[in-house]
Amino acid sequence: MIKDYQQQKVLRDSYDVCIIGAGPAGITLGLRLAAAGWSVLLAEGGGREYSANSQALYACASTGLELYAKEARLRYLGGTSNHWAGRCRPFSPSDFSIPPLGDLPGWPIPYSEIAGYLPAAMDIVDLPPGSDFQALNTGLDGGDFEPDRFLLSPPTRFAQKYATALEQTQGLDVFINCNCVNLEFDQASGHLAAVVLSDYECNRQRLVARNFVLATGAIENARQLLNSESLVAAGVVSKDGLVGGCFMEHLNIDLGTFILKSGLAPEPREYYTTDAFVDEYKAGKGNVRAALLADVQTYGRTAEVKHFLESLACDMGVASKIAFVARFSCPGDGVISTMIEQFPNLHSRVSLLDEKDALGVAKVNVNWALTADDRHTIKCIGSELAKQWADMNLGFVKLNDFVYDTSIPLKLSPHAHHMGTTRMASSAQFGVVDSNCKVFGTENLYVAGSSIFATGGASNPTMPLLQFAVRLADHLDARMSSARDAVA
Amino acid sequence: MGKLTFCTAQLGRRGFLQSCVLLGVGGAVFGAKAAVASQPADKSGFVVINGWVLPSRYFRNEPA
Numbered sequence: 001m002i003k004d005y006q007q008q009k010v011l012r013d014s015y016d017v018c019i020i021g022a023g024p025a026g027i028t029l030g031l032r033l034a035a036a037g038w039s040v041l042l043a044e045g046g047g048r049e050y051s052a053n054s055q056a057l058y059a060c061a062s063t064g065l066e067l068y069a070k071e072a073r074l075r076y077l078g079g080t081s082n083h084w085a086g087r088c089r090p091f092s093p094s095d096f097s098i099p100p101l102g103d104l105p106g107w108p109i110p111y112s113e114i115a116g117y118l119p120a121a122m123d124i125v126d127l128p129p130g131s132d133f134q135a136l137n138t139g140l141d142g143g144d145f146e147p148d149r150f151l152l153s154p155p156t157r158f159a160q161k162y163a164t165a166l167e168q169t170q171g172l173d174v175f176i177n178c179n180c181v182n183l184e185f186d187q188a189s190g191h192l193a194a195v196v197l198s199d200y201e202c203n204r205q206r207l208v209a210r211n212f213v214l215a216t217g218a219i220e221n222a223r224q225l226l227n228s229e230s231l232v233a234a235g236v237v238s239k240d241g242l243v244g245g246c247f248m249e250h251l252n253i254d255l256g257t258f259i260l261k262s263g264l265a266p267e268p269r270e271y272y273t274t275d276a277f278v279d280e281y282k283a284g285k286g287n288v289r290a291a292l293l294a295d296v297q298t299y300g301r302t303a304e305v306k307h308f309l310e311s312l313a314c315d316m317g318v319a320s321k322i323a324f325v326a327r328f329s330c331p332g333d334g335v336i337s338t339m340i341e342q343f344p345n346l347h348s349r350v351s352l353l354d355e356k357d358a359l360g361v362a363k364v365n366v367n368w369a370l371t372a373d374d375r376h377t378i379k380c381i382g383s384e385l386a387k388q389w390a391d392m393n394l395g396f397v398k399l400n401d402f403v404y405d406t407s408i409p410l411k412l413s414p415h416a417h418h419m420g421t422t423r424m425a426s427s428a429q430f431g432v433v434d435s436n437c438k439v440f441g442t443e444n445l446y447v448a449g450s451s452i453f454a455t456g457g458a459s460n461p462t463m464p465l466l467q468f469a470v471r472l473a474d475h476l477d478a479r480m481s482s483a484r485d486a487v488a
Numbered sequence: 489m490g491k492l493t494f495c496t497a498q499l500g501r502r503g504f505l506q507s508c509v510l511l512g513v514g515g516a517v518f519g520a521k522a523a524v525a526s527q528p529a530d531k532s533g534f535v536v537i538n539g540w541v542l543p544s545r546y547f548r549n550e551p552a
Contacts, residue, residue: 256539318547325537386541387534398539 002077002166004047005178006199011207012173015041016480018195018209020180020224021216022166023079024462025448025469027158028124029213031165032473034172038480041207042172043197045179045216046076048159053200057179057357060219064348064368065412067249072416073217077176078159080217080416081462086155088127088463089148089287090118094275095457100343101282101373104246107454108426109435114467121466125153126161137269140388144280145271148287150460181361183212183228185236185442192445198359211444211476215469218247218418218451222350223364225422225432225439236441242432244350246420247368248456251286251340252413255382255403257332258290259305259395266292272458273381281384284341284377285458288385292334304330332398336385339415340378341458345371350421368414375406417461419453437472448472 003010017033019026022044030042046054054075062069074082093111100106123129135147159166166174175197181204182196194206214221222244231237260266268291278285296302311324342348348369355363383404386397402408425431428440433452439445448469450461533544 312542312546321547322537325540325542328538328540383541390534390541390543397541399536399541401539404536 001168001172002048002174002176005043005175005197006201008175009199009203009205011041011175011197011205012039013208015039015173015207015209017041017211017213017476018043018207019213019215019448020195021045021079021214021220021449022077022159022174022176023215023217023449024081024124024158025465026079026213026215027162027166028466028469029215029448029473029476030172030174031162031169032470033476034169036473036477038171038477040172041209042166042174043178043180043195043207044077044174044176046074047176048077050074050076050082054177057359057361058220059357060363061353061365062368063365065370065414067366067368067414067418068416069219069366069418072414072418073219076159077174078157081156081158084153084155084157084462086125086153087150087460088122088125088153089133089150089459090467091457091459091464092275094278095285095455095459098275098278100455101284101376102343102345102371104344104346104423105425105430105454108424108431113435114464114471117467117470118463120470121463122151124466124470125156125463127151127153127463135270136267137271139274140271140385141392142384142388144274144277144384144388145288146274148270148272148289150270153463179359179361180216180224181359183224183231183445185228185230185234185445187230187234190441190443192442200359202359210480211446213446213448213472213476214422215448217449218421219350219364219366221447221449221451222247222421223352223361226350226352226364227362234441236439239352242346242423242425242428242430244352244364244421245346245348246344246423247348247350247366247418248342248344248420248453249368250415250417250456250458251338251342251370251374251378252415253338253340253378253382253403254400254411255288255336255338255385256397256399258334258336258389258397259308260290260292260333261393261395262301264394266297268292271385277380277384281380282376283380284343284374286338286340286377286381287458288336288338288381290334290336290389293331296333301333302330304328305333333395336397338378338381339458339460340374340381341456342370343373343377344420344423344455345369347371370410372406375410378410379404379406417450417456419450419456419461422447422451423454424452425454436475437468446472446476 016038133149422432
């Protein structure tokens with residue numbers, strides 16, 4: 001059932017699992033664990049609808065690149081799925097087998113660990129079972145860019161789609177307006193003993209459970225861990241350590257413009273870097289989308305572009321031709337946008353501030369920062385795409401200067417894909433959670449969502465994070481069943 | 489994949505001309521020997537002028 005914690009504070013004495021955050025990951029975990037017979041509390045800080053009161057608790061400072069943190073996330077039932085666009089592209093084996101550039105390792109598990117959960121994740125987001133991920137176009141010659149393959153979810157709004165299940169699943173207690181304001185860690189046992197819940201009037205209550213899962217998004221998951229004085233005192237969390245580090249986004253770069261050869265189909269083209277590209281250029285992955293301007297689609301090519309093509313082909317003399325191209329400032333036929341991988345780096349991080357929010361939880365600062373390796377990826381993708389575009393006689397590409405000149409400040413916008421702040425690793429030296437999503441140094445504290453991503457690739461994170469959520473539900477079910485059987 | 493050489497406005501006029509000479513596409517124009525212009529080092533290369541990534545064949549002293 002769904003209850004409003006502002007009015008009803010009748011919690012059970014203890015739960016098998018307490019999940020903080022009712023977005024896609026939290027709802028998926030809650031429903032599956034309750035269906036398996038466990039008692040589950042799903043605590044959502046927001047209400048049934050958007051409210052300024054709840055959303056204000058997402059306010060954070062920013063000292064790095066602008067990521068629009070408050071606007072990118074939604075703090076109410078269903079979480080950020082409430083404005084999800086629905087694009088789904090699964091991770092590929094190379095996301096797990098090729099380590100990222102920089103000082104940190106990649107995933108500690110092979111792709112096969114999550115591949116089996118793809119059908120379940122596809123079903124959760126309403127993709128037809130067994131359907132192939134579709135390409136809009138063919139790839140580019142040269143082996144560097146294949147067609148991007150993806151499917152579009154309706155998109156699934158988790159609060160609406162799973163409303164009945166959240167109300168009726170036995171064993172599942174969903175509380176809205178129920179904010180987690182502290183994690184109480186017992187150093188002697190290594191267990192998280194309780195979480196502290198609060199309504200909007202700061203009425204607080206301890207909640208005991210056997211296992212806890214943080215599923216509040218990449219900024220808030222790190223914030224919850226950093227805010228816990230008992231976790232810090234025990235050395236599980238260190239303020240300048242890996243918790244909150246490696247904040248990653250997908251890079252939406254305005255690569256530039258393009259001219260499309262006359263007679264070619266006007267539909268958008270989407271490409272994706274191949275593993276050969278990653279290997280050859282020692283760069284990250286990326287999606288590139290080339291789409292005609294609406295005016296060009298409607299009215300056809302501009303006279304300026306026609307003049308450009310005529311001038312380029314004519315025998316006007318090299319100097320005159322160079323001078324002409326150097327002055328040419330037409331926007332072309334269309335624009336090229338991207339979704340490019342960011343490598344993990346510890347300078348890009350979520351940090352705790354002294355200032356507290358209305359519920360007494362410390363606020364955070366996000367310093368979203370790129371490295372030279374990320375600029376290298378952007379430059380390689382732009383340059384190679386432009387060359388292969390011309391090589392295939394598709395037309396010509398004009399790159400923005402910041403794409404190929406890394407001394408010029410980058411212009412980019414975020415994709416609202418927050419990842420990496422509680423990254424998965426083989427040991428606490430390189431990450432926050434182990435291969436089962438359990439926080440290193442604890443016995444019963446888990447993390448769900450894209451904050452566990454060791455690398456982000458260039459796949460939209462929602463469907464992959466659901467694969468991990470289903471896997472975590474299976475792990476917790478098996479672990480609790482094993483413990484129960486041992487007692488019996 | 490062909491070599492990509494950048495001739496950007498940001499390089500300034502002098503750098504721009506130097507880049508063109510290096511490409512072998514502007515030799516005749518800027519006073520180099522005819523042999524330099526007619527035998528570019530990278531036949532499949534590209535130049536970047538004002539951001540446009542263009543095959544260098546368009547900028548040789550021979551029919552494009």
